[in-house]
Amino acid sequence: MTQGDHPVGDTQWPLWEVFTQSAPGKPHEHAGSVHAPDAELALQNARDVYTRRGEAVSLWVVPADAITASSPSDAGPFFEPGNDKPYRHPQFYKVPSGVKVF
Amino acid sequence: MDANAALVDFLLGLGDDRLVLGHRLSEWCGHAPILEEDIALTNIALDLIGQANLFLSLAGDLEGKGRDADALAYFRIDREFRNHPLVELPKGDFAFTIMRQFLFDAFGYHLLQALGESGHEELRGIAGKSVKETAYHLRHSAEWVVRLGDGTDESHGRAQRALGEAWRWTGALFVPTPAEAALDESGVAPNLAGLEFVWRASVDEVMLNSTLELPEADPPAGKGYRRGDHTEHLGTLLAEMQSLARAHPGATW
Numbered sequence: 001m002t003q004g005d006h007p008v009g010d011t012q013w014p015l016w017e018v019f020t021q022s023a024p025g026k027p028h029e030h031a032g033s034v035h036a037p038d039a040e041l042a043l044q045n046a047r048d049v050y051t052r053r054g055e056a057v058s059l060w061v062v063p064a065d066a067i068t069a070s071s072p073s074d075a076g077p078f079f080e081p082g083n084d085k086p087y088r089h090p091q092f093y094k095v096p097s098g099v100k101v102f
Numbered sequence: 103m104d105a106n107a108a109l110v111d112f113l114l115g116l117g118d119d120r121l122v123l124g125h126r127l128s129e130w131c132g133h134a135p136i137l138e139e140d141i142a143l144t145n146i147a148l149d150l151i152g153q154a155n156l157f158l159s160l161a162g163d164l165e166g167k168g169r170d171a172d173a174l175a176y177f178r179i180d181r182e183f184r185n186h187p188l189v190e191l192p193k194g195d196f197a198f199t200i201m202r203q204f205l206f207d208a209f210g211y212h213l214l215q216a217l218g219e220s221g222h223e224e225l226r227g228i229a230g231k232s233v234k235e236t237a238y239h240l241r242h243s244a245e246w247v248v249r250l251g252d253g254t255d256e257s258h259g260r261a262q263r264a265l266g267e268a269w270r271w272t273g274a275l276f277v278p279t280p281a282e283a284a285l286d287e288s289g290v291a292p293n294l295a296g297l298e299f300v301w302r303a304s305v306d307e308v309m310l311n312s313t314l315e316l317p318e319a320d321p322p323a324g325k326g327y328r329r330g331d332h333t334e335h336l337g338t339l340l341a342e343m344q345s346l347a348r349a350h351p352g353a354t355w
Contacts, residue, residue, distance in 0.1 A: 012136065034138050037249065044242055045138035048145050 117157035124150030251312025
């Protein structure tokens with residue numbers, strides 16, 4: 001089996017992130033990851049590891065290296081500026097009774 | 103052989119094929135080449151044992167001697183088992199396990215699909231439920247055959263050798279037992295010659311994609327082993343599978 005790009009010392013197949021949809025119309029949510037040599041076997045491995053107890057109606061698998069993630073050092077510049085700006089939240093309106101507040 | 107005895111014999115064959123192959127697959131638990139495949143193989147093993155439970159339960163009911171699926175699975179001796187020799191062969195290397203699995207899955211898939219139109223209602227129901235699982239098993243094993251065959255030199259060599267070893271045991275799949283011939287007549291079970299035709303088409307397609315070559319000779323149908331004949335390997339498999347139930351009859355957990 002050919003091995004894709006992955007960290008030196010990891011002798012496993014490439015990593016795939018798995019997303020499951022629990023019911024039609026619901027979002028696909030991250031469930032975990034599997035190793036697989038290619039997309040079809042990633043889908044099968046995801047099926048066997050994450051859906052065999054009826055947890056899903058649909059599956060996505062995505063090569064883990066296709067995901068670009070923010071790094072922990074981004075947390076300050078990315079997220080903190082929002083913390084002291086309460087006016088960005090729609091919380092100064094009166095909510096009519098009967099409306100569910102999240 | 104009356105119609106009921108033929109049906110019981112046929113159901114025992116369906117159940118025993120799955121029970122024995124399920125046990126063989128379960129031997130990979132904790133030993134498969136990679137964690138995900140370990141889970142996949144044991145998953146398929148559990149599906150097969152679940153199917154065996156359904157077929158053996160129905161066999162026991164129709165037999166009318168008070169034997170349930172457990173009694174049939176754990177308290178018959180090897181000569182009473184009605185499985186094909188193909189499924190009892192040792193698990194071998196991963197290539198042999200996958201190749202044997204593919205050849206059986208293709209057989210099981212077409213058989214269960216045909217049984218979905220059986221004249222026997224309960225059999226039709228079990229087949230309809232089982233065929234969905236088996237469609238997945240076939241997809242899994244067929245994809246692996248292609249990857250091993252069209253993979254590295256070593257995987258190709260091992261897959262080709264496994265095909266040569268497994269192939270000669272497939273002829274017996276399509277030699278009707280007296281029960282199968284009678285049930286074909288009465289519309290309960292499919293015609294095995296027709297089944298062999300669609301099975302062979304499925305096998306040929308996957309072999310083409312895998313770059314593997316079928317042995318030149320057709321499987322030796324009608325010679326050598328038939329359904330219900332056994333190699334030396336079944337006895338040791340049953341010794342392990344049945345030891346707990348025989349040491350503690352009636353045990354529950």
